[in-house]
Amino acid sequence: MAGGKEPIEVKFRLFDGTDIGPSKYDPATTVSALKDFILARWPQDKEITPKTVNDLKLINGGKILENNRTLAESRVTIGEVPGGVITMHVVVRPPQVDKNREKQLGNSPKQNRCGCTIL
Template identity: 80%
Template sequence: MAGEDSIEVKFRLFDGTDIGPSKYDPSTTVASLKEIILARWPQDKEIAPKTINDLKLINAGRILENNRTLAESRVLVGEVPGGVITMHVVVRPPQFDKNNAKQPTKTPRQNRCQCTIL
């Protein structure tokens, strides 16, 4: 049965909220997972990705490549059989084009350390 081979994954956002868990076929690509995340992204978040290139998926400390499948991206060490895999989602900050867009002004750092070591 296909349901037995599916992998249950939830996506943890930067603020600790989750998308999922949902079951996915092991042949699902990371790019497809990112498209699903974009479609299910909570509308109330200030920071929101615009494309799949704005997202990074991290599983067990590894950044997952778009062309890899879910089965290839799994880390079997430490996984509980039949358990939910938690993947962390990182949103890349917007990139500014140096030629066309005005870059934000640099604000002075407020938390500077003024220590002197003798």
């Protein structure tokens, strides 16, 4: 590996408790590259599926990792066991609302969906 540094073993915990990995990565690997890895190996049977790396957030040690940072820069070493596997949590960002669709819905007449009666 580059710079003589040991590879870092990481697994990714999805929102439902399933894991992707563990796999070993060079410490110079960017968070964006890790997200690409996750997208390529995302389980097909999940209802929620990210489309791009921007739909994913990686959390390690309670901190959201930035795409342009490397794995070595993003490590939280407190409580880490040497040679152990690091678990990063994966959060899928909800799909963005299309602005044009939102305007169309805003211009349409409101429909009452509640039939409540207050006595």
